[in-house]
Amino acid sequence: MYTKEQMRDPNFMPPIGEVMPLGIQHVLAMFVSNVTPAIIIAGVAGFGFGNAGMGEAIYLIQLSILFAGIATLFQTIGMGPVGAKLPIVQGTSFAFLPIMIPLVDGKGVDAMAIITCGVIVGGVVQFFLGTVIGKMKGWLPPMVTGLIVLMIGLTLLKVGIQYAAGGVSVMGKPEFGSLLSWSMAFVVIIVSFALKLFTKGMLSTAAVLIGIIAGYVYALIMGQVSFDYVSKAEVFMIPNPLHFGIEFNAAAILGFVLMSGISAIEKVGDVSGITKRGAGREATDKEIAGATYADGLGSAVAGLFGGLPNTSFSQNIGLVVRTGMMSRHIVTISAIVLILCGLIPKVGAGISTVPIEVFGGGMIVMFAMVASAGIAMLADVAWDHRSMLIFAIALSLGLGFHLVPSALQHLPSTAKILMSSGLLPAALIAIILNKVLPEKMGN
Numbered sequence: 001m002y003t004k005e006q007m008r009d010p011n012f013m014p015p016i017g018e019v020m021p022l023g024i025q026h027v028l029a030m031f032v033s034n035v036t037p038a039i040i041i042a043g044v045a046g047f048g049f050g051n052a053g054m055g056e057a058i059y060l061i062q063l064s065i066l067f068a069g070i071a072t073l074f075q076t077i078g079m080g081p082v083g084a085k086l087p088i089v090q091g092t093s094f095a096f097l098p099i100m101i102p103l104v105d106g107k108g109v110d111a112m113a114i115i116t117c118g119v120i121v122g123g124v125v126q127f128f129l130g131t132v133i134g135k136m137k138g139w140l141p142p143m144v145t146g147l148i149v150l151m152i153g154l155t156l157l158k159v160g161i162q163y164a165a166g167g168v169s170v171m172g173k174p175e176f177g178s179l180l181s182w183s184m185a186f187v188v189i190i191v192s193f194a195l196k197l198f199t200k201g202m203l204s205t206a207a208v209l210i211g212i213i214a215g216y217v218y219a220l221i222m223g224q225v226s227f228d229y230v231s232k233a234e235v236f237m238i239p240n241p242l243h244f245g246i247e248f249n250a251a252a253i254l255g256f257v258l259m260s261g262i263s264a265i266e267k268v269g270d271v272s273g274i275t276k277r278g279a280g281r282e283a284t285d286k287e288i289a290g291a292t293y294a295d296g297l298g299s300a301v302a303g304l305f306g307g308l309p310n311t312s313f314s315q316n317i318g319l320v321v322r323t324g325m326m327s328r329h330i331v332t333i334s335a336i337v338l339i340l341c342g343l344i345p346k347v348g349a350g351i352s353t354v355p356i357e358v359f360g361g362g363m364i365v366m367f368a369m370v371a372s373a374g375i376a377m378l379a380d381v382a383w384d385h386r387s388m389l390i391f392a393i394a395l396s397l398g399l400g401f402h403l404v405p406s407a408l409q410h411l412p413s414t415a416k417i418l419m420s421s422g423l424l425p426a427a428l429i430a431i432i433l434n435k436v437l438p439e440k441m442g443n
Helices: 016-045 054-076 097-104 109-129 133-139 142-164 179-198 201-205 207-221 228-232 250-279 285-304 314-323 328-342 345-352 356-378 385-403 413-420 423-436
Strands: 090-092 310-312
Touching (some): 016 090, 016 109, 016 201, 016 207, 016 328, 054 228, 054 310, 054 328, 054 345, 097 109, 097 250, 097 423, 133 250, 133 285, 142 385, 179 201, 179 207, 201 207, 201 314, 207 356, 250 314, 250 413, 250 423, 285 310, 385 413
16 A cells, blocks of 8 residues: 555656556546547548548547657656646647637648648647746636536537537438437447446546447447458558648637637646645646646647647546546556557557447537536536626627527638637637626626
8 A cells, every 4th residue: 555645746656567557547538538539620621431531530540649648748757847747648639629620621631731730839829828827827717617618518519419410421411310320329328328327437437438339339230330441551650740731821820829828727727636636735836837838839749740739638637536646657658558559550540440420429428528517617606797797698609609600701711710619709708708897796
């Protein structure tokens, strides 16, 4: 048995026999969430998963795995001021999806050059925000944070439904929404929610992964799985700099910069959460700044090779708290496992054999959980006339613009893309109103 001080010490090194399984637990807890944004972006853009260009989709999946590992090493090992040197697992961020989806919608693999531009610029901006992050803590009170998390879940549920019904490639065709498609999705949904409701520990943490495995087995029995791309995939891959090219786009740059600012502020909560709940102390300014530096650097480096932005994963913070082990060396093992998997394209090719309907079922569960997490955060808000007004205006306009993007057709293209994301206008409205409205308002 370890002492309480050892359990709470990020620098404590348990025996390797215990480090390995705990590190793999972290990989299992985040794996599905980590690759999901790549699958969504590829599908929305129109390459892979029922469309041509599956090789590019596999490459994007591989980058998500590889750079999750590299960014995690930035956090756990660090380089000078970069990195919190805490057991923080990094992974591909859901928060940027509402910004990326309008930028690539139906535009094919060529649209990834625009994403590359946004990821690099946003990552660089977030890196430099590490120098002033301590002064920005008050910009996201619980009401605004809860609204942002709720909006992420609500705006992405549409994608989960589309994928569960057969994917974007079959929309408008008779097979879209077929009984077979929904049966695969519902196997995932039922198994995932059952595990969340009736189990604890690792079974509950990895509920979506186990649900997807169950859905995959069902799809295999129904003859819906193809292994064509597994045999064609290479054994080893070195990522290419600017694989998708780079195209400077005002909407991408502005959208990613604004979201990077929000992500940087949320990083304060993640770091504070893991030190309070795992180590029983407040996070230091050095740890918060280092985590923000690592977040920005990890995203910028991923972008240089065509990857997507990353952030810390809250489910892994929960795993640290549940196991009671704060050792950053455990998460370093997770990072090494992710890097090794990210260099082997057959891993991504194996993931690509999962039918899109199975992923859709998993997305519905994940995005519903994100939305419910936002609601739980809002439950802690001391609601008064002022906060209810801010929340109502931000939610109604943000969600309304997302549901009816054609209402913005007379705006310049850059403004239309940013406003139709839903998340960005809701966040900005809430942040601005929270700053300008007087603290005391009439009832």
